[in-house]
Amino acid sequence: MSFNPLVCEDCNIxxxxxxxxxxxxxxxxxxxxxxxxxxxxxxRSLDMCFLGxxxxxxxxxxxxxxxxxxxxxxxxxxxxxxEDEFFNAYSSKDEAIKDLYNIFNKGLVRRAFLIANYILxxxxxxxxxxxxxxxxxxxxxxxxxxxxLLKDALTAGAPEVLFxxxxxxxxxxxxxxxxxxxxxxYLSLSHAKKKAVALSCKANCHIALENYGExxxxxxxxxxxxxxxxxxxxxxxxxLQDLEKWEKSLExxxxxLKLSLTTEQTNLLLEEKSYVYAELEDGEKSLNIAETxxxxxxxxxxxxxxxxxxxxxxxxxxxxxxxxxIVLELEPNHEDAINAIKMIEEVLVKTxxxxxKLI
Numbered sequence: 001m002s003f004n005p006l007v008c009e010d011c012n013i014x015x016x017x018x019x020x021x022x023x024x025x026x027x028x029x030x031x032x033x034x035x036x037x038x039x040x041x042x043x044r045s046l047d048m049c050f051l052g053x054x055x056x057x058x059x060x061x062x063x064x065x066x067x068x069x070x071x072x073x074x075x076x077x078x079x080x081x082x083e084d085e086f087f088n089a090y091s092s093k094d095e096a097i098k099d100l101y102n103i104f105n106k107g108l109v110r111r112a113f114l115i116a117n118y119i120l121x122x123x124x125x126x127x128x129x130x131x132x133x134x135x136x137x138x139x140x141x142x143x144x145x146x147x148x149l150l151k152d153a154l155t156a157g158a159p160e161v162l163f164x165x166x167x168x169x170x171x172x173x174x175x176x177x178x179x180x181x182x183x184x185x186y187l188s189l190s191h192a193k194k195k196a197v198a199l200s201c202k203a204n205c206h207i208a209l210e211n212y213g214e215x216x217x218x219x220x221x222x223x224x225x226x227x228x229x230x231x232x233x234x235x236x237x238x239x240l241q242d243l244e245k246w247e248k249s250l251e252x253x254x255x256x257l258k259l260s261l262t263t264e265q266t267n268l269l270l271e272e273k274s275y276v277y278a279e280l281e282d283g284e285k286s287l288n289i290a291e292t293x294x295x296x297x298x299x300x301x302x303x304x305x306x307x308x309x310x311x312x313x314x315x316x317x318x319x320x321x322x323x324x325x326i327v328l329e330l331e332p333n334h335e336d337a338i339n340a341i342k343m344i345e346e347v348l349v350k351t352x353x354x355x356x357k358l359i
Contacts, residue, residue: 033046053137056124063076100115151166187199244279284310284314
């Protein structure tokens with residue numbers, strides 16, 4: 001029932017979790033299949049269970065939300081005794097919350113959801129438990145069910161930050177106008193702490209709706225709200241590049257590079273800068289920046305590709321060809337590198353001197 005690891009019937013030892021499968025059923029439930037493998041005989045077993053997607057209530061089953069009769073849930077067969085046993089293993093709610101992802105990643109899906117519901121039954125405002133539930137539902141591709149649960153949770157008194165989560169799910173479902181409405185509900189809260197995030201998410205919805213001018217205004221508002229929110233900058237840079245606003249893109253990249261960044265974040269931004277200079281056909285600057293990235297990360301596929309592109313812009317075709325071959329060594333199916341090699345070879349054939357032979 002996805003509460004404990006399966007035990008191999010033949011070897012009598014605990015099996016190892018392999019993967020989770022999903023068969024969506026009714027709106028309130030989903031069939032979960034968890035695959036286990038015996039480490040001794042390699043026999044595989046499938047553990048099937050119902051996963052209830054309910055807002056926990058004090059007098060109902062934590063797993064599916066149905067009523068109890070004689071200590072047994074009439075919906076899924078869970079007992080009140082089992083509920084208490086799973087949570088009593090923890091000394092505090094904080095300890096239980098920290099363990100939720102670990103439990104889920106071990107294949108104990110139903111146990112993880114039950115513990116999250118146990119926590120929320122006492123206090124619906126514990127955001128960390130809701131975050132776990134919606135991360136898990138997203139992983140299981142239960143977006144429609146997650147949306148229903150989010151709306152029910154907000155009605156029941158869950159924290160208003162779930163307006164933001166609701167917008168995220170609607171955005172993932174491609175329901176952009178509805179997503180904007182939920183982002184607006186969050187932005188209307190006087191005590192909202194993630195307004196920059198909401199503004200950026202709303203901007204991305206407008207991009208999907210091809211409202212590029214509105215999207216640009218929202219990204220600028222997001223950056224003004226929180227000048228250190230990196231995602232707002234990166235999404236804005238992507239929009240500027242799509243609109244071919246290269247100079248403004250460079251200006252924004254330089255602004256972000258002044259923030260406190262990790263080496264990885266810096267390298268990604270430098271790659272964007274090299275790309276912009278390539279689009280502006282400034283091979284020298286594009287090359288210098290790509291080589292700076294490669295000093296920090298010699299296996300960066302994109303930096304090698306950008307270096308090859310810059311070399312081609314400078315007319316150093318054979319070097320560019322060699323760089324594209326490095327890209328294919330790192331990523332054999334890199335289509336841009338494959339096409340680049342073909343184009344370079346065509347140019348080299350045309351420019352190759354004629355070899356005269358005496359007869």
